[in-house]
Amino acid sequence: MSYYIGLMSGTSLDGIDLALIEQGGTTRLAATHYMSMPEELRQEMLALCTPGPNELARSAIAEQQWVQLTAAGISVLLEKSQIAPEKIRAVGSHGQTIRHEPALGFTIQIGNPALLAELTGLTVISDFRRRDIAAGGQGAPLVPAFHEAIFASSERKRVILNVGGFSNLTLLSPDSPVRGFDCGPGNVLLDSWIQKHQGKRYDDNGSWAASGKVQNALLQLMLSDDFFSRQGPKSTGRELFNSSWLQQKLSVLPECQSQDIQATLLELTARSIVDSIATESIDDLFVCGGGAHNLALIRRLQALLPSCKVSTTQKMGIDPDWVEAMAFAWLAHCCLEGIPANRPSVTGARGLRVLGAIYPA
Numbered sequence: 001m002s003y004y005i006g007l008m009s010g011t012s013l014d015g016i017d018l019a020l021i022e023q024g025g026t027t028r029l030a031a032t033h034y035m036s037m038p039e040e041l042r043q044e045m046l047a048l049c050t051p052g053p054n055e056l057a058r059s060a061i062a063e064q065q066w067v068q069l070t071a072a073g074i075s076v077l078l079e080k081s082q083i084a085p086e087k088i089r090a091v092g093s094h095g096q097t098i099r100h101e102p103a104l105g106f107t108i109q110i111g112n113p114a115l116l117a118e119l120t121g122l123t124v125i126s127d128f129r130r131r132d133i134a135a136g137g138q139g140a141p142l143v144p145a146f147h148e149a150i151f152a153s154s155e156r157k158r159v160i161l162n163v164g165g166f167s168n169l170t171l172l173s174p175d176s177p178v179r180g181f182d183c184g185p186g187n188v189l190l191d192s193w194i195q196k197h198q199g200k201r202y203d204d205n206g207s208w209a210a211s212g213k214v215q216n217a218l219l220q221l222m223l224s225d226d227f228f229s230r231q232g233p234k235s236t237g238r239e240l241f242n243s244s245w246l247q248q249k250l251s252v253l254p255e256c257q258s259q260d261i262q263a264t265l266l267e268l269t270a271r272s273i274v275d276s277i278a279t280e281s282i283d284d285l286f287v288c289g290g291g292a293h294n295l296a297l298i299r300r301l302q303a304l305l306p307s308c309k310v311s312t313t314q315k316m317g318i319d320p321d322w323v324e325a326m327a328f329a330w331l332a333h334c335c336l337e338g339i340p341a342n343r344p345s346v347t348g349a350r351g352l353r354v355l356g357a358i359y360p361a
């Protein structure tokens with residue numbers, strides 16, 4: 001039995017998820033810890049997602065702050081778990097994505113793994129995405145291999161849907177290779193719109209969206225973006241779906257109420273997911289990520305997919321809030337064991353590759 005820690009600092013920039021797993025023949029979640037991102041660091045990470053002055057030095061400073069925070073979080077996690085640090089085989093650290101441009105051959109996750117190894121005395125694995133991009137892939141999504149390992153069924157066709165800042169799904173069919181891709185903006189536009197109009201970080205339960213009316217012209221205009229009609233492999237990020245993208249769509253239509261725009265953004269999230277699997281007959285859809293708490297979204301997904309059972313990964317015994325962090329702990333295990341963890345059928349890479357760079361304790 002080995003123990004690994006997974007760290008996920010996702011694109012919604014809400015905070016850092018830490019999960020400790022026990023890895024034997026199966027994967028078990030042993031302890032968790034969540035740290036919200038301090039506002040100043042969050043603003044700087046957000047600013048670093050777009051070109052700006054002195055960004056090389058600024059990202060090097062920001063990543064050190066991120067590591068200080070994360071190292072403190074690992075101490076708390078270990079304390080909560082009552083597992084001795086010597087028992088931890090490695091930490092899988094995703095880092096913070098500040099750019100994702102696979103078409104230009106790069107993706108950037110910051111998070112100074114050398115400093116994290118130094119501060120924690122633990123082996124750290126990071127840089128999970130670049131080898132896949134080097135092999136011609138998208139470098140994302142990477143969680144499908146983990147979803148396959150823990151959620152696949154020999155009888156049922158399942159979709160595992162992660163709704164974080166962006167949404168991505170994994171298609172698990174009993175008789176064909178795993179598929180997966182990013183579907184579009186998960187919460188990122190919903191979060192920025194409610195922040196702008198109500199000063200809230202997110203739309204709790206999707207209730208503000210549920211109070212508005214979907215604007216069909218706006219929905220169709222948004223859905224006409226090329227990204228949605230493209231088949232996978234595909235991945236996306238703030239480079240495409242950001243406030244300017246939304247403003248550009250809004251500028252060509254008559255003004256409407258802000259809650260109606262929130263309702264339309266929620267519908268965009270739901271439709272971008274459902275349209276991408278319209279030709280599949282899915283038995284079950286299991287949601288994970290923060291979007292699993294958005295009741296209005298879950299209801300819409302169920303309404304749009306009447307013949308499929310929509311629930312969260314909790315139904316299969318895995319708390320939806322911890323699936324991604326568990327995946328990065330598992331990816332660290334794969335790296336140390338020399339197990340290839342990209343899936344060419346998902347990312348489009350030329351072949352299977354072992355992912356990650358090792359910073360020994």
Ligand SMILES: Nc1ncnc2c1ncn2[C@@H]1O[C@H](COP(=O)(O)OP(=O)(O)OP(=O)(O)O)[C@@H](O)[C@H]1O
Nearest residue numbers: 010011012164165166187202204205289290293294
């Ligand atoms: N109670 C809730 N109601 C509605 N939405 C919620 C709720 N709780 C969390 N969320 C949404 O989930 C988001 C965070 O999700 P998550 O932590 O999965 O994102 P992430 O890991 O940053 O993203 P990614 O998967 O893109 O890397 C929040 O920004 C918010 O929009």
Ligand SMILES: CC(=O)N[C@H]1[C@@H]2OC[C@@H](O2)[C@@H](O)[C@@H]1O[C@H](C)C(=O)O
Nearest residue numbers: 011097100140141142143166168182
């Ligand atoms: C470049 C990057 O950080 N992509 C994230 C993001 O968040 C959701 C979606 O976009 C997914 O492609 C990916 O994260 C998950 C963990 C993945 O790689 O599977």
